[in-house]
Structures are given as C-alpha cells and as structure tokens.
Amino acid sequence: MYGWGGKVIYVDLTREKVVVQPLSETEAKMYLGGRGLNSYRLFKMVKPGIDPLSPENVLCLANGVLAGTALSMTSRTEISSLSPLSGILGDGNAGGDFSAILKHAGYDQIVITGRASKPKYIWIEDDTVEIRDAGDLWGLKVGEMVDTLRDIHGDDIAVAGIGPAGEHLVRFATTMIDKYHSGARGTGAVWGSKNLKAIAVRGTRGVEIADPEAFFKLAKEDEEWFKKNEFVKKIYSVIGTHYGLLAWYPGWKYFEKYLGPEELPEGIRPVDLAKYEVGRTQCFSCPVSCKDVYKLPRWNEYGVSSEFESIYALGANNAITDTEAILKMEQMADEYGMDVITLGDTLAMAKFLYEKGIITDTDTGGIPLKWGDAETQIKLIEMIAYREGFGNKLAEGYRNFAKIIGPEALKYSYDVKGLSRGWYHVDFLNGIFTLAHATSTRGADHLRGRSWAYWENDRNMDPELPLKLLEGGLPDYRKDPVGALIVSERACTLTDSIGRCKGSINSWPQAIPLVWKYPLFKGLAKLLTAATGYEFTEEKLVEIADRIYLIEMAFNVRQGIKKKHYAVPFPPEIINTPKIQAEIKRHWEMVDEYLKRRGCDVETAVPKRETLRKLGIEWVADEIENKEFPEWDGPPLWPLDKYPRGR
Amino acid sequence: MAHRYILAVDYEKCTGCHLCELACSIKYYGVVNPYLSRITIITKPEIQASTPVFCLQCNDALCARACPANAIYFDEKTGAWLIDYNKCIGCRECVYACPFGAISLTVKAEPIKCDLCGGDPECVKVCPHGAIFYGPEYEVVRKLKKGKSVGIVYEVLEKGVEVPAGNRVKEAEEAVKTLYRIWEERKKLNI
Ligand code: SF4
Ligand code: SF4
Numbered sequence: 096m097y098g099w100g101g102k103v104i105y106v107d108l109t110r111e112k113v114v115v116q117p118l119s120e121t122e123a124k125m126y127l128g129g130r131g132l133n134s135y136r137l138f139k140m141v142k143p144g145i146d147p148l149s150p151e152n153v154l155c156l157a158n159g160v161l162a163g164t165a166l167s168m169t170s171r172t173e174i175s176s177l178s179p180l181s182g183i184l185g186d187g188n189a190g191g192d193f194s195a196i197l198k199h200a201g202y203d204q205i206v207i208t209g210r211a212s213k214p215k216y217i218w219i220e221d222d223t224v225e226i227r228d229a230g231d232l233w234g235l236k237v238g239e240m241v242d243t244l245r246d247i248h249g250d251d252i253a254v255a256g257i258g259p260a261g262e263h264l265v266r267f268a269t270t271m272i273d274k275y276h277s278g279a280r281g282t283g284a285v286w287g288s289k290n291l292k293a294i295a296v297r298g299t300r301g302v303e304i305a306d307p308e309a310f311f312k313l314a315k316e317d318e319e320w321f322k323k324n325e326f327v328k329k330i331y332s333v334i335g336t337h338y339g340l341l342a343w344y345p346g347w348k349y350f351e352k353y354l355g356p357e358e359l360p361e362g363i364r365p366v367d368l369a370k371y372e373v374g375r376t377q378c379f380s381c382p383v384s385c386k387d388v389y390k391l392p393r394w395n396e397y398g399v400s401s402e403f404e405s406i407y408a409l410g411a412n413n414a415i416t417d418t419e420a421i422l423k424m425e426q427m428a429d430e431y432g433m434d435v436i437t438l439g440d441t442l443a444m445a446k447f448l449y450e451k452g453i454i455t456d457t458d459t460g461g462i463p464l465k466w467g468d469a470e471t472q473i474k475l476i477e478m479i480a481y482r483e484g485f486g487n488k489l490a491e492g493y494r495n496f497a498k499i500i501g502p503e504a505l506k507y508s509y510d511v512k513g514l515s516r517g518w519y520h521v522d523f524l525n526g527i528f529t530l531a532h533a534t535s536t537r538g539a540d541h542l543r544g545r546s547w548a549y550w551e552n553d554r555n556m557d558p559e560l561p562l563k564l565l566e567g568g569l570p571d572y573r574k575d576p577v578g579a580l581i582v583s584e585r586a587c588t589l590t591d592s593i594g595r596c597k598g599s600i601n602s603w604p605q606a607i608p609l610v611w612k613y614p615l616f617k618g619l620a621k622l623l624t625a626a627t628g629y630e631f632t633e634e635k636l637v638e639i640a641d642r643i644y645l646i647e648m649a650f651n652v653r654q655g656i657k658k659k660h661y662a663v664p665f666p667p668e669i670i671n672t673p674k675i676q677a678e679i680k681r682h683w684e685m686v687d688e689y690l691k692r693r694g695c696d697v698e699t700a701v702p703k704r705e706t707l708r709k710l711g712i713e714w715v716a717d718e719i720e721n722k723e724f725p726e727w728d729g730p731p732l733w734p735l736d737k738y739p740r741g742r
Numbered sequence: 743m744a745h746r747y748i749l750a751v752d753y754e755k756c757t758g759c760h761l762c763e764l765a766c767s768i769k770y771y772g773v774v775n776p777y778l779s780r781i782t783i784i785t786k787p788e789i790q791a792s793t794p795v796f797c798l799q800c801n802d803a804l805c806a807r808a809c810p811a812n813a814i815y816f817d818e819k820t821g822a823w824l825i826d827y828n829k830c831i832g833c834r835e836c837v838y839a840c841p842f843g844a845i846s847l848t849v850k851a852e853p854i855k856c857d858l859c860g861g862d863p864e865c866v867k868v869c870p871h872g873a874i875f876y877g878p879e880y881e882v883v884r885k886l887k888k889g890k891s892v893g894i895v896y897e898v899l900e901k902g903v904e905v906p907a908g909n910r911v912k913e914a915e916e917a918v919k920t921l922y923r924i925w926e927e928r929k930k931l932n933i
C-alpha cells in the first residue's frame with residue numbers, strides 16, 4: 096500500500112497475544128487513518144455501557160495516512176478510547192516523533208485490549224512486535240521512562256506511554272509521547288488499567304509514495320507558505336502558543352473574568368515566559384517550532400512546551416502569576432502524565448468551592464485552598480498524581496470531582512459531556528463558540544471545529560486567506576454559523592485523520608494543506624491521490640469526514656448521550672439574566688438546525704438510518720435505532736479506596 | 743580559479759525537524775525514510791539539540807582513500823565525492839573510514855552519500871530555518887561567522903545554557919509588537 100503503512104497491530108494483553116493484520120483497503124479508503132480509523136474501530140469493538148477502566152475497554156493509537164511523509168507537520172498520533180474522564184468517546188491528539196516512526200515501521204494503528212497480569216511494555220521494530228516485562232519501568236516518571244527505553248533500544252526510537260498519574264488511574268492522565276507531547280481525555284488511565292506502561296518503536300522501512308515526484312512538489316509548495324509567512328516566522332516560531340495569552344482571553348480565578356491583552360498581569364505575559372526560555376523545538380517534520388525549551392533555575396530543571404493552555408489553566412485560572420512556578424507545574428504535569436487543562440480547571444474549581452464554603456478543610460484534609468498560592472498547588476499536583484489525601488478526590492477530574500462533592504458543587508461544573516468548557520463567552524462569534532462546545536463528539540472542546548469556523552485568525556496569517564476560504568465553500572459565519580461550524584468540523588476531522596497538526600499556528604493552512612491555493616479540500620485531495628495512488632476528490636473527503644463524525648455521534652448515543660446533553664452550562668449567578676436566556680434560546684435553535692443538517696433526528700439527536708446509508712455505513716443504524724441506552728451521567732466512579740494510592 | 747561550493751550547517755539554527763532527511767530520501771528513492779537519507783539528523787527530539795550529519799566533501803577524503811575498488815572519485819564540476827556503482831564492490835570500508843559517519847547504507851547495505859544534488863541541494867530548499875546552506879566558500883564562511891557563536895549545541899541541556907537569555911526576551915517583545923502591528927493592519931481589511 097502506498098501512503099499507508101498497510102498493517103494494524105492487535106494486542107491482547109490478557110492472553111499476551113499479538114496479531115498483525117493487513118489494513119483493509121476498504122477501511123483505509125473509508126476512514127483514512129488516525130482519528131477516523133480509531134473512531135471506527137472503537138465503535139466496532141467497545142460494547143456500550145462498559146467501565147472505561149475495565150479490561151473490556153479498547154485503546155487505539157493511530158498515525159494517519161500522511162503521517163511520516165514529506166508533507167510537513169504530519170506528526171500527530173491519535174489516541175482514542177472510551178474515556179474514563181467523560182464516559183463518552185475520548186481521544187487525544189499528540190505530536191512528537193511516534194506517529195512518523197510507527198509509520199516508518201509499517202503500521203497504521205495499534206489496537207490494545209485486555210489487561211496484563213503484570214506491568215508490560217510493547218516493543219516494535221519493523222516486523223517484530225513483542226510484549227515485554229515493564230517491571231523496571233513501572234513507577235518511573237515519563238522522562239525517566241523514555242530515557243530508560245532509549246538506553247535499552249537506542250536513541251532513534253519513539254515512545255508512547257504513561258507516568259505515575261496513568262498508573263494511579265487519574266481520570267485525566269494523558270498518553271505521553273516522547274516525554275513532552277500529551278494526548279488528553281484520560282487515555283493515560285486506560286493504559287494504567289491495562290497494566291501497560293509504554294510502547295517503544297523503531298521503524299527503518301519508510302513510507303512508499305505512489306507518485307513521489309508529484310507528492311513532493313505539492314508538499315514543498317505547501318511548506319513554502321509557512322516559510323514565507325510573516326506571522327509564522329516572527330510570531331509563532333518565536334513565542335508559539337503564548338501568542339494566545341494576548342489573543343484568546345484566558346480565564347482568571349475560575350473564570351471570574353477573561354483577561355484581554357492589556358489586562359494580563361506581569362508574570363503571565365509572553366515576555367515574562369521568554370525569560371526562562373533556552374531554546375525552541377518542535378514535532379517531527381514541523382517547520383514552525385511552536386514549543387519552547389525552558390529552564391527553571393529555582394529547581395535546576397528543564398521542561399518543554401509551556402503552552403497557552405498550561406499558563407491559563409494552571410496559572411491565570413488559579414490566579415497564580417509566579418512564572419517559574421507555573422512552568423514547574425507544567426513540567427510536573429508532563430512528568431506525571433496529566434492533562435494541564437483538566438488539572439488546572441479542577442484545581443481552580445476546588446479553590447472556588449472552598450471560597451464559597453461548599454468544600455471545607457474536612458474535605459481537603461486541612462489544606463487551605465487559596466487563590467494565587469503556587470506552593471500549595473505544586474504539592475496538590477503531586478498528591479493528585481499519586482492519589483494521596485485530597486488528591487484522590489481531585490484525581491477524579493473536573494465534573495466527576497464536583498459530582499462526588501455533591502449537587503451544590505455540580506452547579507459550578509461548567510462542562511459539556513464531562514469536559515470543562517474553559518470559556519463560556521456569551522455572544523461570541525455569532526453563537527459558534529457555544530454551539531461548537533455542544534456538538535463536539537468528545538465533550539466541550541476547541542479543536543473539533545470552533546477555531547476554524549471564523550477567520551479573524553486566518554486574516555492575520557494571510558490577508559487573502561478569508562476570501563479564498565469563502566470561495567472554496569466555507570459559509571460566512573456571520574450569516575450561516577451552523578454551516579460554518581459543520582465545514583470546520585469536517586476540516587478538523589480530516590486533519591486528525593491524515594495525522595497533521597492543528598495547533599502550531601491555529602489556522603486553516605496548517606490543518607488543511609494547500610488550502611490557500613486549492614480551497615477547501617482540493618489540495619488535500621491532490622496530495623492524497625499522489626501519496627496513495629487512489630483517486631480522492633473533495634466530495635469524497637467531505638463524505639469521509641461526515642462518516643467519521645456520524646460514527647462518533649453514534650458511539651456517544653450508545654453511551655447514553657441524549658439531546659439534552661447538547662446543553663451548555665453557565666454560572667448559576669448569571670444564567671437567569673435576559674442576556675444569557677436569549678443566548679440559550681438561540682443556542683437551542685442552532686442545535687436543532689445543526690442536527691437537521693447533520694442528518695440526525697432533531698428530537699433525539701440520533702443519526703438517521705437514511706443518513707448513515709448514504710455514507711455507506713447503514714450497519715451503524717442497527718446498533719442505535721430504537722434502542723434504549725441508560726442516560727449518560729459521566730463514567731462509573733469507583734469507591735475512592737479502590738484506586739491504587741501512594742507511591 | 744572557480745570558487746568551491748560548500749554545503750554547510752549552522753548547528754544553532756537546526757531544530758531537528760527532519761524535513762531535510764525526508765526530502766533527500768524522497769528525491770532519490772521515492773520513499774520517505776530518514777534511514778535512506780544522505781543527511782542524518784542526530785537529535786534528542788524533545789529539546790533543541792540537533793546535529794545534521796552529512797558529507798563534508800573533504801579535501802583529502804578518507805572514504806576515497808579507504809575504498810579498495812577506487813570507486814569514490816571527485817567530481818570537479820560540483821565539488822562532490824561520488825560513488826561509481828559500477829566499480830563499488832559493496833565492502834563498506836568507506837562507511838567505516840569516514841570520520842563523521844556521513845555515509846549511510848540502503849537496506850541492501852549499499853553505501854550512499856551526499857552528491858550535493860548535482861549542485862542544487864534539495865535539503866537546503868526545504869530547511870525551514872536556514873540551518874543548512876550552500877554556496878561559494880567565501881559566502882558560506884561569512885554566514886557562519888555571523889550566525890555561529892557558541893558552537894555545537896548537541897546536548898545543550900546537559901551543558902546548561904544559562905537563563906535569562908536576553909535575546910529571547912527581546913525576540914518575544916518584537917513578536918508582540920509585530921502581532922499588534924499585524925492586528926492593526928488586518929483590521930482595516932474588513933473581511
Ligand atoms: S564521506 Fe566522509 S570522508 Fe568521505 S568526503 Fe564525505 S565526509 Fe569526507
Ligand atoms: S562500499 Fe563501495 S564505495 Fe565503499 S569502500 Fe567499498 S567499494 Fe568503495
């Protein structure tokens with residue numbers, strides 16, 4: 096097979112069995128790879144209603160059809176599972192070298208089931224796939240684990256795995272790739288529940304390209320855009336996503352307000368962070384270098400990639416402005432393997448509830464929770480990773496944490512389908528902002544469509560881009576917000592399925608190659624045709640994107656997602672104001688329109704048989720039609736003393 | 743005498759993105775594979791500590807000296823040492839002899855080395871950071887004199903670069919200024 100690696104690895108940890116199968120051509124053409132292939136596989140293999148931390152859960156890692164090719168930024172690994180954080184589809188998308196190297200070894204996907212009796216890791220070297228003992232690795236932090244594996248296998252390997260947080264089933268533990276790249280939605284806890292510590296891979300086979308000359312020409316043309324772009328060169332390559340601190344209104348003190356560029360306190364401005372920077376780095380085949388390498392003199396340690404999200408969630412939202420301490424927390428989250436957003440938002444929520452008196456010293460074990468207290472927060476992060484004391488409750492993660500505190504607390508969980516919204520801007524972007532949180536197939540999220548639905552950002556990248564996008568068929572979000580969102584959801588779905596990055600400049604050209612030249616997906620179709628030798632067209636790509644999205648919606652229907660779960664929360668204090676009520680009314684109108692245009696039943700939010708038939712997946716309808724699934728209320732939570740605790 | 747054209751590297755600029763490897767392999771073998779590239783990036787992927795390894799086209803080439811079949815010869819036109827595969831017996835002496843590990847092997851264990859793309863290096867074209875460059879020796883040396891201040895940065899972290907690095911802050915300040923300028927400019931576009 097050209098473009099694809101052509102093989103899928105199935106690992107049954109209970110029986111310690113590995114089976115390698117060819118990737119079916121039909122599956123490849125219908126789902127491309129990455130997120131598409133994972134979501135499809137999960138729908139097929141995960142039975143509805145299981146405990147995400149049980150051996151029945153399935154963990155999928157996939158790289159995407161263009162991963163590891165000469166097209167830049169094709170470095171993303173999609174890690175998917177039934178999420179122990181949200182209880183619905185949970186997938187994280189991480190950079191690093193793993194994706195490309197797995198492809199170079201000849202594989203498109205790894206599917207892991209069961210539970211090993213003892214800690215294990217998987218070693219892949221081209222045709223060799225082995226389950227090995229991980230006794231010595233268990234307990235190690237992520238950096239130590241990767242270094243140990245490099246000592247064993249050499250420095251040209253890539254590693255995916257978990258830190259102590261994953262081992263302790265922290266519900267927002269991440270899958271960590273090559274030390275510093277993390278995939279969220281709690282997949283790290285799934286590794287932990289399976290007794291699986293890591294996957295290490297070396298690949299020396301490379302990727303065969305059907306028409307190398309044509310492909311390379313297109314890939315170079317695509318890269319030229321980045322090399323010439325002033326925004327990329329002078330801003331993103333210099334301050335990376337810290338740029339977002341000025342542009343994306345980070346929440347302050349559990350979203351008490353949102354900080355505009357002029358309101359950023361000293362300590363969390365891009366220039367403050369630059370003081371700690373000693374270098375820049377990036378993922379495999381990326382020309383941008385959005386990541387900083389920083390030094391922490393106070394601890395004499397280093398870390399990588401202090402992104403906007405870490406600074407906002409761990410810093411601003413907790414009213415912490417001690418730059419070095421925030422960087423330290425970010426580095427700890429990487430070392431323990433935890434998602435910074437859920438971590439920061441959970442901590443901020445706890446402080447807020449403490450201030451309100453909804454939780455007290457009895458809950459916290461005598462630890463006072465104060466805004467701006469970096470020292471305590473550093474302690475708490477460690478306690479969460481090992482589920483010690485109050486950390487055990489916090490480790491349940493955001494909505495689940497609020498749920499075990501009680502209904503008073505749950506009112507303040509600003510989540511959709513279990514994931515924190517981060518922001519609840521009203522009136523923003525003609526309702527897309529709110530709608531996108533509701534329609535995302537993994538819970539409130541900004542990378543399923545939102546950022547791509549409007550073009551102020553793109554205008555900054557390239558003044559001609561918005562017009563090109565409109566020409567190419569992106570609806571004007573001011574006139575047709577629902578249409579704009581659906582198109583951008585398609586864009587994100589395709590990006591995740593070819594294995595390209597969506598974050599390094601947060602704009603269309605990075606997500607969809609050559610969009611500025613052949614909008615919207617025509618350039619991508621050309622690239623895919625050249626890479627694989629199969630004829631791809633824009634129409635086919637739209638169909639693929641919709642197929643993947645609808646399978647994801649169907650997956651969530653089986654997990655008990657109903658129409659009512661498309662609601663978006665607002666703080667109780669403001670929810671009854673006319674402004675918010677009007678916003679909510681508009682939101683439901685938009686949800687109805689969205690469901691209609693997605694081909695779902697407007698009353699039940701279930702994908703219609705007819706729609707699924709058109710997408711060539713009528714069999715999905717048999718799984719969801721006229722069936723009763725218990726209403727979603729988060730994942731099943733364990734009694735707190737059942738979790739592994741302590742070191 | 744005509745100027746000798748040289749392929750050179752500014753180690754500090756290389757971020758280890760591997761794009762040059764991918765380009766080199768696809769150009770010559772139609773496959774994307776760092777192991778089939780004539781330039782190799784030795785890197786710790788998570789930090790900015792990367793060293794491109796490629797043939798330096800030595801004046802007195804040890805690879806050519808070691809070759810028992812006299813298969814490696816100097817091409818006056820491009821200034822590159824080339825392998826004559828009609829003569830090569832596949833003994834790999836050249837691989838061992840090169841002091842820099844610049845010669846790679848295909849899966850069939852044939853030696854492959856940089857031929858400067860016949861005078862039009864592909865890797866230079868794709869490098870997003872201008873870390874590798876090609877030109878007449880005086881120009882290359884001039885560039886290196888400007889760009890290189892610390893030397894090889896491999897394992898920069900172990901050596902411990904000190905903070906605060908004044909230039910980083912200045913660069914960030916510049917970036918913020920550029921951001922505001924672009925915002926202002928583009929707002930006027932009204933799209
Ligand atoms: S292969 Fe090695 S020894 Fe031969 S010319 Fe190149 S750098 Fe010199
Ligand atoms: S492998 Fe070929 S080129 Fe290298 S030393 Fe042997 S004969 Fe000469």
Ligand code: SF4
Pocket residue numbers: 749765766779780781796855856857858859862863864865866
């Ligand atoms: S000059 Fe050409 S042959 Fe030499 S390393 Fe660069 S791309 Fe490869």
Ligand code: SF4
Pocket residue numbers: 755756757758759760761762763783792794868869870871872873874
């Ligand atoms: S393309 Fe340039 S920056 Fe990237 S690895 Fe090669 S030399 Fe380094």
